[in-house]
Amino acid sequence: MLPGQCLYVPIVDETGGMLNDPVAVKLAEDRWWISIADSDLLFWVKAVAHGWRLDVLVEEPDVSPLAVQGPKADDLMARVFGEAVREVRFFRFGQFAFEGRWLVVARSGYSKQGGYEIYVEGSDLGMPLWHALMEAGRDLDVRAGCPNLIERIESGLLSYGNDMTRENTPHECGLGRFCNTQTAIGCIGRDALLRVAMEGPVRQIRPIAIAGGPVPPCVELWPVTVGGKPVGRVSSAVWSPDFGTNVAIGMVRMTHWDPGTALTVETPDGPREAVVQETFWN
Amino acid sequence: MLPGQCLYVPIVDETGGMLNDPVAVKLAEDRWWISIADSDLLFWVKAVAHGWRLDVLVEEPDVSPLAVQGPKADDLMARVFGEAVREVRFFRFGQFAFEGRWLVVARSGYSKQGGYEIYVEGSDLGMPLWHALMEAGRDLDVRAGCPNLIERIESGLLSYGNDMTRENTPHECGLGRFCNTQTAIGCIGRDALLRVAMEGPVRQIRPIAIAGGPVPPCVELWPVTVGGKPVGRVSSAVWSPDFGTNVAIGMVRMTHWDPGTALTVETPDGPREAVVQETFWN
Numbered sequence: 001m002l003p004g005q006c007l008y009v010p011i012v013d014e015t016g017g018m019l020n021d022p023v024a025v026k027l028a029e030d031r032w033w034i035s036i037a038d039s040d041l042l043f044w045v046k047a048v049a050h051g052w053r054l055d056v057l058v059e060e061p062d063v064s065p066l067a068v069q070g071p072k073a074d075d076l077m078a079r080v081f082g083e084a085v086r087e088v089r090f091f092r093f094g095q096f097a098f099e100g101r102w103l104v105v106a107r108s109g110y111s112k113q114g115g116y117e118i119y120v121e122g123s124d125l126g127m128p129l130w131h132a133l134m135e136a137g138r139d140l141d142v143r144a145g146c147p148n149l150i151e152r153i154e155s156g157l158l159s160y161g162n163d164m165t166r167e168n169t170p171h172e173c174g175l176g177r178f179c180n181t182q183t184a185i186g187c188i189g190r191d192a193l194l195r196v197a198m199e200g201p202v203r204q205i206r207p208i209a210i211a212g213g214p215v216p217p218c219v220e221l222w223p224v225t226v227g228g229k230p231v232g233r234v235s236s237a238v239w240s241p242d243f244g245t246n247v248a249i250g251m252v253r254m255t256h257w258d259p260g261t262a263l264t265v266e267t268p269d270g271p272r273e274a275v276v277q278e279t280f281w282n
Numbered sequence: 283m284l285p286g287q288c289l290y291v292p293i294v295d296e297t298g299g300m301l302n303d304p305v306a307v308k309l310a311e312d313r314w315w316i317s318i319a320d321s322d323l324l325f326w327v328k329a330v331a332h333g334w335r336l337d338v339l340v341e342e343p344d345v346s347p348l349a350v351q352g353p354k355a356d357d358l359m360a361r362v363f364g365e366a367v368r369e370v371r372f373f374r375f376g377q378f379a380f381e382g383r384w385l386v387v388a389r390s391g392y393s394k395q396g397g398y399e400i401y402v403e404g405s406d407l408g409m410p411l412w413h414a415l416m417e418a419g420r421d422l423d424v425r426a427g428c429p430n431l432i433e434r435i436e437s438g439l440l441s442y443g444n445d446m447t448r449e450n451t452p453h454e455c456g457l458g459r460f461c462n463t464q465t466a467i468g469c470i471g472r473d474a475l476l477r478v479a480m481e482g483p484v485r486q487i488r489p490i491a492i493a494g495g496p497v498p499p500c501v502e503l504w505p506v507t508v509g510g511k512p513v514g515r516v517s518s519a520v521w522s523p524d525f526g527t528n529v530a531i532g533m534v535r536m537t538h539w540d541p542g543t544a545l546t547v548e549t550p551d552g553p554r555e556a557v558v559q560e561t562f563w564n
Contacts, residue, residue: 044326044329048332220405
């Protein structure tokens with residue numbers, strides 16, 4: 001990995017359980033940013049450094065990622081940061097000036113629409129940049145937004161703390177390809193993951209279509225059963241207007257994870273028929 | 283500390299910076315619950331145990347505290363758990379039955395109205411207990427609620443992540459009396475806090491009254507100045523209808539923390555006159 005690259009890096013504890021799934025941004029040979037998901041990873045890292053008596057400095061810089069996503073993202077960003085921003089490749093970043101200061105701009109984001117993440121360094125730049133983007137994007141119909149639950153599930157974008165927790169290995173979450181387990185000698189959790197890396201997990205994330213009308217909000221894990229026996233759970237589910245079905249993210253045991261397998265999902269409204277899908281919808 | 287007691291236990295890192303301010307519940311000589319504030323303290327504790335190769339088990343049990351607060355809390359709780367619940371003293375707990383299961387019920391809570399916290403062990407009990415409380419309290423006008431910002435500030439109840447962070451020692455937060463620094467030999471952060479425990483902090487939390495009409499929402503730290511020089515910051519502020527002033531929680535340097543000291547608070551609307559108070563309002 002070279003400076004200028006980003007990498008999706010699932011991070012695990014000593015048992016191989018996931019603690020976070022951040023994006024690492026390699027700024028220089030000896031300097032990284034870790035752009036974290038929703039858990040206080042800093043607490044883990046600082047305590048590891050303390051317990052192992054490591055001579056490192058780990059701190060939270062004043063950097064806040066701002067995502068610009070969607071089919072018009074390139075045009076909008078070019079207006080604010082210049083045409084060269086179009087040349088940034090997927091999961092690479094460049095440095096671009098805004099109000100005389102250099103910002104890291106990566107082609108990445110928590111959607112499959114494509115676009116950029118601006119690593120806003122200096123919270124004083126936040127509002128000026130926001131206004132500049134809104135102003136420049138007026139005719140592009142730019143809007144404030146947030147990760148969209150329906151699109152997130154259709155696209156199979158996992159949410160840490162929900163679809164995956166400390167209970168799960170990266171391999172169970174379909175993230176095994178981001179773990180170089182064989183070569184990660186000395187890394188925390190490496191030993192715990194050696195077998196699962198070789199043999200594969202016994203349960204794994206799957207796209208699941210749930211039959212019937214719109215399901216209620218999925219605020220707790222819904223059991224997945226076959227013939228009354230538990231074979232997994234659904235952690236995210238919502239009605240998809242585009243696909244005319246309930247789309248869901250579930251963890252299913254190996255015995256029942258093949259595409260086309262018929263399942264029962266125990267929703268709060270009662271059991272529903274469901275089918276394991278070949279791929280996510282988007 | 284004996285089984286049956288609760289204790290407010292500020293927890294710090296190796297520099298003495300606060301990581302959380304939980305309530306410890308001593309269930310037995312060798313078993314504790316740590317009821318945490320808003321940070322992933324488990325990540326810190328598990329990594330410390332890992333780095334120091336400690337032979338302990340640290341896990342998150344299926345326990346969710348439910349608070350019943352206010353002047354009618356005793357009456358309501360007695361209807362659901364029996365008259366004996368009235369005998370629970372402040373920061374003590376007893377075991378009381380609900381639907382045939384024993385729950386820890388403590389006299390505590392994040393308000394100064396008084397009341398109880400029920401440690402709901404088993405999330406399946408959550409909704410039945412909720413409905414039982416609502417049903418039993420119908421004529422008491424029981425309502426769902428949450429910590430009230432105005433009352434929280436009036437009462438000087440600090441909020442972790444807001445009024446206090448890793449930047450602050452417990453002594454800066456006025457929590458020094460909860461730290462037995464002299465005797466805590468071998469505890470993480472003890473050495474870092476020895477001097478501050480002896481000499482006191484150079485800045486500390488203070489109640490501050492801010493002049494003028496209602497202040498805007500305090501969503502970032504507001505600088506506190508005197509003669510243009512920084513002497514602190516305000517982390518929580520809101521208009522108090524009961525006291526007819528803006529009530530605020532601030533961190534002020536020793537040179538300007540005496541009651542009656544005139545300060546300037548730099549709000550988003552411009553500078554405001556302010557005065558250090560002797561005590562919080564409630």
